[in-house]
Amino acid sequence: MTRTIVITGASAGIGAALARHLGRQGHQLVLAARREPELERVAAECGTATEVVVTDVRRRAHVERLREAALRRFGHVDVWVNNAGRGITRAVLDLSDEDVDEMMAVNLKSALYGMQAIVPHFQERGEGHLINVSSFLGRVPFVAFRSAYNAAKHALNALTANLRMDLCNSHPGIHVSLVMPGVVRTEFAANALGGVPGGGPPGGPPGQTAEEVAAVIAALIEHPVAEVYTNPASAEMARRYYQDVGAFEAQSSAGSHRAGGPS
Numbered sequence: 001m002t003r004t005i006v007i008t009g010a011s012a013g014i015g016a017a018l019a020r021h022l023g024r025q026g027h028q029l030v031l032a033a034r035r036e037p038e039l040e041r042v043a044a045e046c047g048t049a050t051e052v053v054v055t056d057v058r059r060r061a062h063v064e065r066l067r068e069a070a071l072r073r074f075g076h077v078d079v080w081v082n083n084a085g086r087g088i089t090r091a092v093l094d095l096s097d098e099d100v101d102e103m104m105a106v107n108l109k110s111a112l113y114g115m116q117a118i119v120p121h122f123q124e125r126g127e128g129h130l131i132n133v134s135s136f137l138g139r140v141p142f143v144a145f146r147s148a149y150n151a152a153k154h155a156l157n158a159l160t161a162n163l164r165m166d167l168c169n170s171h172p173g174i175h176v177s178l179v180m181p182g183v184v185r186t187e188f189a190a191n192a193l194g195g196v197p198g199g200g201p202p203g204g205p206p207g208q209t210a211e212e213v214a215a216v217i218a219a220l221i222e223h224p225v226a227e228v229y230t231n232p233a234s235a236e237m238a239r240r241y242y243q244d245v246g247a248f249e250a251q252s253s254a255g256s257h258r259a260g261g262p263s
């Protein structure tokens with residue numbers, strides 16, 4: 001089945017890998033991000049009908065324009081992936097108002113704008129799939145220097161769950177899913193507000209590739225579920241965290257979970 005799929009943050013990293021994966025499957029794509037040349041390059045690699053829409057997801061009007069562009073080109077939308085996001089490298093006591101505003105704008109309000117733009121369309125059609133790309137740090141905030149990013153992703157997890165609860169009885173044909181990657185080898189760490197911890201090159205555990213994460217999201221589109229960790233080890237780690245937060249943090253600060261700054 002050919003679907004029309006909107007992806008934000010499609011110019012690089014996970015979003016670009018997802019676009020290429022879904023393009024190979026023959027889906028029609030609408031790719032959004034701020035950098036047009038990179039979007040055009042990804043679109044050329046998709047091998048399928050693709051619309052590029054320059055979008056700053058921090059601006060509600062841009063996200064609404066993205067929906068309009070998708071509907072104008074393809075007539076309807078089946079799947080909307082709120083993937084755009086950005087990290088931060090700043091301890092809680094060092095956070096400025098601007099830091100917090102940026103983290104909330106790019107990681108939380110962006111997805112809210114996406115949800116509010118597309119879900120009424122899904123409601124009219126009685127079907128659709130909304131996917132929010134969060135982070136394992138939105139479930140377990142064990143990397144302290146990601147601070148306001150962790151907070152924004154926790155808030156995103158909550159809004160995603162609440163939207164799903166709002167729709168489950170009235171619109172059973174609409175799926176709402178949360179994706180929580182662990183460490184993924186993209187430019188995420190380099191693009192974080194405040195840069196890479198210590199100012200050096202990104203280090204730490206290798207993590208998954210963007211292609212591996214894209215494959216998980218593509219499978220989610222075929223078989224919708226409420227939540228998915230892209231790293232199979234994450235569910236057990238979350239269970240241990242919520243079983244005894246103090247013990248988990250003590251172990252983390254002893255170094256076992258800190259290296260590399262997962263995102």
Ligand SMILES: NC(=O)c1ccc[n+]([C@@H]2O[C@H](COP(=O)([O-])OP(=O)(O)OC[C@H]3O[C@@H](n4cnc5c(N)ncnc54)[C@H](OP(=O)(O)O)[C@@H]3O)[C@@H](O)[C@H]2O)c1
Binds near residue numbers: 010036183
């Ligand atoms: N990499 C990881 O380790 C990791 C782990 C867990 C979760 N995640 C989540 O996965 C998602 C994708 O991250 P990634 O690893 O692919 O990061 P990335 O390589 O830095 O790519 C980020 C993407 O988001 C776009 N973007 C950033 N700010 C934007 C804005 N204001 N408006 C529109 N687009 C914007 C960027 O495009 P432009 O610069 O062209 O706008 C780019 O396409 C994020 O939500 C991130 O939080 C990543």
